[in-house]
Amino acid sequence: MIRQFGRQQISAMMLTTAAMLAFAGPASASTVATTLPAIFPTPVSMTSGQGTITLGRSVVLVAAPGTDPATTALVRTILTSAGVETIATARRVPAAPDRPHIVIGGSDSALVRDALALGKAVPDTQAEGYTIASVAIGDSGVITLAGHDADGLFHAAQTFRQLVKRAAVPALVIRDHPAMPIRGTIEGFYGAPWTMTDRTRHLDFLGSMKANTYVYSPKDDPFARDRWREAYPAATLSSLGTLVATARRNHIDFVYAVSPGPSICFSDPADAQSLERKFEALRSIGVRSFYVALDDIEYAKWNCDKDKAAFGASGPEAAGVAQARLLNAVQTYLLAEDPNSRPLIMVPTEYYDAKETPYKAALRKHLDPRVVVQWTGTDVVPPAISIPDAKAATKAFGRKTLLWDNYPVNDYATTTGRLLLAPYAKREAGLSGELTGILSNPMNQEAPSRPAVAGVIAFAWNDTGYDAERTWHAAAADLADGDPRATDALLTFFDTQHMAPTFGSQPWQEQAPQLKATLDSVREAIAGEDASARATAIAELAERADAFAGAPDVIRSGTVDPGFAAQSRPWLDAMQLWGRALQLTAAGLDAANTGSAAATRYFAEASRLAAQAAAIQSTPGATRFGGPIKIADGVLDRFVADAPTLFAAQR
Known part of the structure; x- marks a missing residue:
């Protein structure tokens, strides 16, 4: 995908990177910085400590008496998914653990409170609340998951699932509970x-x-x-x-x-x-x-x-x-x-x-x-x-x-x-x-x-x-199973469906803001007198069009949740055709910029594909109101239609 390195684009890249930290797979230990991870939903409080804990292939699970067996099993599954091969059990935490110890249970348990104290953590006392404390000890450490109640412990496990997707869990304390019941x-x-x-x-x-x-x-x-x-x-x-x-x-x-x-x-x-x-x-x-x-x-x-x-x-x-x-x-x-x-x-x-x-x-x-x-x-x-x-x-x-x-x-x-x-x-x-x-x-x-x-x-x-944007990016990364290329493809697709209508005539969210910014910059460059800027803008449009046209195949490649690809099928079909129309539009603008007669042919083919894309219908019976599929409507269709006139208007 083409990147324009203005302030808005750099901000978007940083947000994507932050979202990846929460959902991307493990990297090598040497590349992981000891920074606080991005957790979604955002915890009420998260503070950093000193050092990190690498899970490795073997850990010890210490479950307090009375801990919900289903949550214990969930933590085991999370550890296995993180690459842990051996999960031993124990009733207490030794003074000098030889490998990571994972302590789980209710915060009313003395065992759990003692483990939290290692990280100087105080249990959260709100309904559905939880506390996570990770403490590096020598070459190992202790990670404690404490729930105020059974729901809180389950929520702690969900946060733990995000934490262990990093190669090393940083020393930290998370205290968290929901704002709304x-x-x-x-x-x-x-x-x-x-x-x-x-x-x-x-x-x-x-x-x-x-x-x-x-x-x-x-x-x-x-x-x-x-x-x-x-x-x-x-x-x-x-x-x-x-x-x-x-x-x-x-x-x-x-x-x-x-x-x-x-x-x-x-x-x-x-x-x-x-x-x-x-x-x-x-x-x-x-x-x-x-x-x-x-x-x-x-x-x-x-x-x-x-x-x-x-x-x-x-x-x-x-x-x-x-x-x-x-x-x-x-x-x-x-x-x-x-x-x-x-x-x-x-x-x-x-x-x-x-x-x-x-x-x-x-x-x-x-x-x-x-x-x-x-x-x-x-x-x-x-x-x-x-x-x-x-x-x-x-x-x-x-x-x-x-x-x-x-x-x-x-x-x-x-x-x-x-x-x-x-x-x-x-x-x-x-x-x-x-x-x-x-x-x-x-x-x-x-x-x-x-x-x-x-x-x-x-x-x-x-x-x-x-944070709406960061959560949105994280949701894309989650659907993409942490794959950066698939995440970018999803965000490109999301942008084509950005409009949020109301019962009135005015939507409460605008359509395709990222694509519109790109197309507006092309219009401005063509209308300007800087030939170099004009050529650069058209070249960048061609790159953007390639990414746009290729996004549906990336989404369908198997990395993204299969249910998402299946239920989005007609939209992905239409997006691919619109992407090809945008590629031909970029080629037509390039030809027009160099005075080539091929511009007319490119624009005509783009118009034909655009009409074909606009005719694709929603899946019969899938929604209450069926009809033509909309892809960045009012933005992309208008640009493809206007493109043949952009150079004619200035000559």
């Missing part, structure tokens, strides 16, 4: 739901990112919406049970959501019993958290005459009262079944903005304060969310809300033909003080959702330490 995704989109395989992979991804919540709420699951009163087929229930077990293994709270709003009779005891039966069936496969979705329904009329008799004439206020009564009954039922159950979650019919309305006032007055309310921000797809916005929502609903962030979901008309791959941005640091958490609504395409979802989770973990 709820972090994850809600499969809440319209169109083709994810497959069970997609969900399994997504739960593994969520676990690796220290998320803790997944809400099962696909709009097109008939047994969760249109046919919500009916029992799931045995095979489907069994598959969901397997998914629940996967979530538990990843320390993810599997939340089952039902959407009875289109047909429920709020005052009918039979419908309340139908909800309870539905939840009992899910409880039988291990689900312990539940959700009632009342979004995208009509509240100007009742579904039954009983509701008119019970609540009066239909309308927003009456709907709020009826919904609150039902939800309160469900919350009471859940507590009766399990006093330790998590609070019920609901999404209201008025789920966006924070304007005072009769509906919101009714919910605020009548809804059990234990029930968690979701809110999508200032709009269905908000261009930004500020602390004052969240404070207004807290006031409107009478409690801190759980943000349902409709990014990167692509199930609405203005997303037709798009993947949404821009960084997660324009959410104000400090929102953790006014939200109970954030759930991202992802795309129909699971693996391509991860770059944005990684940002959502990283922001929810540490909003004040969140």
Whole structure:
């Protein structure tokens, strides 16, 4: 890929390098500097010590009594993946370890506290918190993973997974815990739901990112919406049970959501019993958290005459009262079944903005304060969310809300033909003080959702330490399994899908900013009088076009997550054709610059390929709205169309 060494480009290169440190494979010991690594999500605190610890081929694992066996097994897997061949066990740490000792367990264990003391580390005391202390001792050392609770120890293991991808682990102390108690995704989109395989992979991804919540709420699951009163087929229930077990293994709270709003009779005891039966069936496969979705329904009329008799004439206020009564009954039922159950979650019919309305006032007055309310921000797809916005929502609903962030979901008309791959941005640091958490609504395409979802989770973990660009680069490196060439190819592709639409006419993130900067510089050079600068700009464009055209093959080569390549297939097909069109456009500009008659032929062929690329359609049925694939639209297509006139305009 061509590099232009301006300030912005150098900054981008530095960010890519920083991301690589977290995800790239081991280098030789002689090349590893004793610097602090890049960890994602960004820890609350990370301080360096003296020296490094090289794992080598043999380590000793010291697990404190009562340590979760599954997390112990995970640490073993991480060590094996890092090249460790022999993992011995011991009950304590010797005064002079002859090889690296890895101590794991709860921070309430004396063994773990003594190990932390070697690095003068104090245990983190927050829910889901953890502490990692690595101390170099002679030619060896001790690395301690201490969890405040079982979730915290699991999160410590995920950070350890990143640490050991360096050839040597630096002496350091990490104290870390999440800023928001709820972090994850809600499969809440319209169109083709994810497959069970997609969900399994997504739960593994969520676990690796220290998320803790997944809400099962696909709009097109008939047994969760249109046919919500009916029992799931045995095979489907069994598959969901397997998914629940996967979530538990990843320390993810599997939340089952039902959407009875289109047909429920709020005052009918039979419908309340139908909800309870539905939840009992899910409880039988291990689900312990539940959700009632009342979004995208009509509240100007009742579904039954009983509701008119019970609540009066239909309308927003009456709907709020009826919904609150039902939800309160469900919350009471859940507590009766399990006093330790998590609070019920609901999404209201008025789920966006924070304007005072009769509906919101009714919910605020009548809804059990234990029930968690979701809110999508200032709009269905908000261009930004500020602390004052969240404070207004807290006031409107009478409690801190759980943000349902409709990014990167692509199930609405203005997303037709798009993947949404821009960084997660324009959410104000400090929102953790006014939200109970954030759930991202992802795309129909699971693996391509991860770059944005990684940002959502990283922001929810540490909003004040969140860096959108660095997290975005790290997500690309993770998808590329640390391969630098594949990471660059992914970032080139991400740039073509950078636009983030809203329900309005103006997107909240711009399209293809990196490519646009390159093409704008070519336009400026051609319009200028410096012949040397003009030739250089065209030559650099040709190099950029080669990288652009080659990126799809790199992404498909097997290094990048295969699910990403498969689910992005039509976009990669279109990108390759657009890349060839850009190559021919660069050749045409070069010919025009030297006065060659071949320019016309190059431009004509570029136009033909551009038309062919623009005709590629999205996968039928994959998304709610199908249509032509968009690749850097408004940037690349305009440049290819304008290129034949750039020289004509100055002669």
